Amino acid sequence: MTETPLLQVRLGNIAHGGHTVARHEGRVIFVRHGIPGELVSVRLTDSAPEAKFWRGDVVQVHEASEHRVPHFWDAADALKHRDPVGGAEFGHISLEHQRTLKAQVAAEQFTRLAGLKAEDYNFPSVQFVAGAEDGLGWRTRMSYSVDSAGHLAMSGFRSNKLTSIDSMPLAHPAIENSGIYGVDYSGIDRVEVAVSSADDQTILVLLAETVPGAAAKVAKQFPEGVNLASFSQQGGSAADGKGSLQVLAGNPWLSEKVLGEKYRITGEGFWQVHRAAAGLLSERVIDLLEPSKGEQIADLYAGAGLFSLPLAKAVGQTGRVFSIEGAPGTHADAKRNLKTFRQATVIRGRVERVLWQVATDAALDAVVLDPPRAGIDKQVAAELGSSGVSRICYVSCDPASFARDIARLSSRGYELEHVEIHDLYPHTHHMESIGLFVRH
Known part of the structure; x- marks a missing residue:
């Protein structure tokens, strides 16, 4: 088998997915394990002649970025191993610069996919989540x-x-x-x-x-x-x-x-990965949504009820919370976690199939969205628009799907009033966004 020759390239901007963008003889190459501005040698990992773009890994650095640091994990170091393990693709970048790059990625996604302008949102950088200063030991x-x-x-x-x-x-x-x-x-x-x-x-x-x-x-x-x-x-x-x-x-x-309340998570049931994430996100959702006594709120993609429980406390006995989750095991956890709250109705089903019925039966005041990485689909966006709900708090783990959904909700009459980004995944390209949409 013939070894693919190395290409020497200057790395360009950061791109969503943990890559930098380079060009060689007019061909776009998405390169991993580099930092924008570096001069590197790249081994191509996907270079089919008919491909729209190629992929490659940095194997040698000729002009290093001032933000490059020794990788903390040998097995994931592309400069030492031909096939480094995943899960720490930003480990060669200082933590401060990781967050700068994540903010750049989010801004690019919001501009290109959501059609926003810089003045339409306001976040100076990716915010740090309390934890170890080296960004290690956070995965639960x-x-x-x-x-x-x-x-x-x-x-x-x-x-x-x-x-x-x-x-x-x-x-x-x-x-x-x-x-x-x-x-x-x-x-x-x-x-x-x-x-x-x-x-x-x-x-x-x-x-x-x-x-x-x-x-x-x-x-x-x-x-x-x-x-x-x-x-x-x-x-x-x-x-x-x-x-x-x-x-x-x-x-x-x-x-x-979380916030003084106990939850039970069974088997593979979903739970936030960062050790501080559940508390942080719960606080931010409640602070941004500002639920009040007597309101009716739907918690979509509710998981084990992380947000449903504090929402139920906030709306009180005169309000209602609809906790909607499709996964059977996680739904069972939510029923257990919310069993003492009579104002909480726990519903098992796909959001796009259940939301219309909930919105028909109840005059929803607010909605919380915490969808999987793919985001919400067109039907959910349409049903939210038809429901007339005035406030939506959206928790997203993917800036691309979030940006697309900003555009979908904006077309339904919602305005992104606030957005913030948190670094819940240090040493990876992932980030968590929280947005508040209002309908005037």
Whole structure:
């Protein structure tokens, strides 16, 4: 197999997705592991002649940016490994400059996809979330593959090659110290590990079993105090309702505590990844939406009820909160977490199928949106416009889909009154946006 020759290029602007944009003989190349302004050598990873653009990785730096720092994780360092693992693609950039680049990406998306002008929004930079100053140890949820030797492993960007690992510096210290890296996972395809962000820092390990009986053998290698559960890979997962959890040790759920309230999260049920995210986002949603007694509010894509619970407290017994979630397991968590609030109605169903009925039956005063990375679809935007709801608080983990949805909601009569960005994912290209839309 002929080795692809290296190209020497000057890196241009940052682009959404963790790339910088370079050009070579008129061809656009999306380059990972670089910093705008650097002169680098790039190994092409996708260079089909008919492709609209190519992809490549930085393998040598000739003129380094002043913002380049030594990568904190050897396995993810593209200058040391041909196929670095993913999950820390900004680890070679100083934290301060990471946030500058994220702000630039958000501004570009808002301008190009949402049609906004700089004066239409106001955020000076990406805001820092309280935590370790080095941006490490923040992940309370981790997903690992298992290699042929039974070791925990991860793959690189757009790669199927597994690299065994014995640490993940972004993972919560309780995960790193739980003994998970010394276990033989033969017969297991995937390992999900979560730690409670509450004071007890309880660990839950989920094993996706491919060989019958493998999970029980693996469980014997863990120390006491670790909660263990398994599910058949053929049966799906507990979160999507196509599989059921088998408890191996302890409980198949974790307790979380946010703003003084307790939540229960089962198995693979969704929860914010950053250890400080649930509290921060809850505070910001309530501060921006300003719910009041007697109001009727819909919490769409509600998950386990992270926002539904404080909203229910805010509207009181004379108000109503509709907590809508499609995933069966997460919906069950929401019912449990909201069971003491008679003003909360927990509904299982796809938002685009349920929202119209809720909006028909209730005169909604406000809506909270926290959709998956793909954002909301055209039908949801249309139904929100038809509902006449006056305030929408939108929590987004993807600036591109958020910008597109800004345009959709704007066409339905909503104005983006406020937007802010938080760095809930240090050393990655990801960011969290919160926007408040009002209809005058």
